[in-house]
Amino acid sequence: MLSSSLLLLSILLGVNDSLGGSDFRICAFNLYHFGDSKSKKNDVMLILARIITRCDVCLLQEVRDSKGKAVPELLQQLKRYDPKHGYGHVASERLGRSDSYREQYVFVYRTDTVTVTGQYQYPDDLPGDEDAFAREPFVVRFKAAKTSIKEFVLIPQHTTPTNTTKELDALYDVLQRVKKMWRTENVMLLGDFNADCGYLAKKNRIKVRLITDSNLFWLIPEDSDTTVRSSTSCSYDRIVVNGPTFNRAVVPSSAKPFNFQTEYGLTEEQALDVSDHYPVEVLLRVVRSRALRSSSSFTKCFSLLALSCLVCHLFIW
Structure with missing residues (x-):
C-alpha cells in the first residue's frame, strides 16, 4: 500500500x-570584471550557466572581454548546460572613457522564445548632454510572442558610482528618445543603477526624473539587498518599467534579487568568485494557446x- x-x-x-x-523571466546581472581570466574557471562558469539559463533574456554587465573569447565560451557553457534551448546574444561596443577600462553590455536570450527586432547604441555626443554617461545605454527591442506584452524594449545602464544621480536622471532623456524613435511605450530600464546607500543620497532623489515621474514603476523593493558581501546591504540593481500597460504585464511581486549563494549552497568566498552582485529578475505574464x-x-x-x-x-x- x-x-x-x-x-x-x-x-x-x-x-x-x-x-x-x-514563466517568462527577464534578468540583469553585473558579472564583476567578466573576461578571459574568469572564463577559465570551470566552477564559476558552471554557476553562471545555472543562473543565466533560468532567464529568457539576461542583461550582462561589466563584461570586459578585450580578447573576444570570454563571451563565446560562456555561450558554449550555456548550451552544454541547457541543450533543450538555443541561446543567442547581442553586444554593445566596448564602452568607457578610459582606454584601460572598458565594458560591454551583453544581452543573452533564448532563441526559441525571443527574437531581436532592433538595436540602438545611444550616442555619446548628443548636443547638450555633456557626455552624461560613462557607458552609454545599448538599447535592444525584443519580440516575445508568449508574453502578454508581445514586444518590448530594454534599456540597460551600469552607472558610475560617483555620478549616479546625473546618469539616472539622464536615463529619462534616453527613455523619451527611444519611445519616440520606436513608437512604443513598452520600455523597461534595468541594470546596476548604484541606486542606494552612499551613491544615491535621499536628498538627491528629487533631482532624478526617472524617480519622480509617476508613470514609471520601480519594481525591485527598496529594502532588497542586491549585494553578495555580508558587510553590505544595498539595493543597487534595479528594474523600472514605463507605463501602466507594461506594469500590468508584470507578474505581481515577482521582481526580486536571485540569491544564488543561498540557492546553490555556496560560501561567501565562492559566491564572490562569481560576482559581488546578485542578479535581479522579473516575470512577465504569459499567454497560453487554446490547446495549452x-x-x-x-x-x-x-x-x-x-x-x-x-x-x-x-x-x-
Whole structure:
C-alpha cells in the first residue's frame, strides 16, 4: 500500500512540475570584471550557466572581454548546460572613457522564445548632454510572442558610482528618445543603477526624473539587498518599467534579487568568485494557446484526482 501511495505521490509531483516552466523571466546581472581570466574557471562558469539559463533574456554587465573569447565560451557553457534551448546574444561596443577600462553590455536570450527586432547604441555626443554617461545605454527591442506584452524594449545602464544621480536622471532623456524613435511605450530600464546607500543620497532623489515621474514603476523593493558581501546591504540593481500597460504585464511581486549563494549552497568566498552582485529578475505574464489551456485544465483535473486517490490510499493504509 505504501509503495502505491508513493507512486501516486510521484505522479502528482510530476503533474505539478509539468504545469510550471511557462514563466517568462527577464534578468540583469553585473558579472564583476567578466573576461578571459574568469572564463577559465570551470566552477564559476558552471554557476553562471545555472543562473543565466533560468532567464529568457539576461542583461550582462561589466563584461570586459578585450580578447573576444570570454563571451563565446560562456555561450558554449550555456548550451552544454541547457541543450533543450538555443541561446543567442547581442553586444554593445566596448564602452568607457578610459582606454584601460572598458565594458560591454551583453544581452543573452533564448532563441526559441525571443527574437531581436532592433538595436540602438545611444550616442555619446548628443548636443547638450555633456557626455552624461560613462557607458552609454545599448538599447535592444525584443519580440516575445508568449508574453502578454508581445514586444518590448530594454534599456540597460551600469552607472558610475560617483555620478549616479546625473546618469539616472539622464536615463529619462534616453527613455523619451527611444519611445519616440520606436513608437512604443513598452520600455523597461534595468541594470546596476548604484541606486542606494552612499551613491544615491535621499536628498538627491528629487533631482532624478526617472524617480519622480509617476508613470514609471520601480519594481525591485527598496529594502532588497542586491549585494553578495555580508558587510553590505544595498539595493543597487534595479528594474523600472514605463507605463501602466507594461506594469500590468508584470507578474505581481515577482521582481526580486536571485540569491544564488543561498540557492546553490555556496560560501561567501565562492559566491564572490562569481560576482559581488546578485542578479535581479522579473516575470512577465504569459499567454497560453487554446490547446495549452485545455491541456492545463486536464492536468489540473488529473492532479486533483491523483490527490484524492492518494488521500484515500493513505487513509485505508
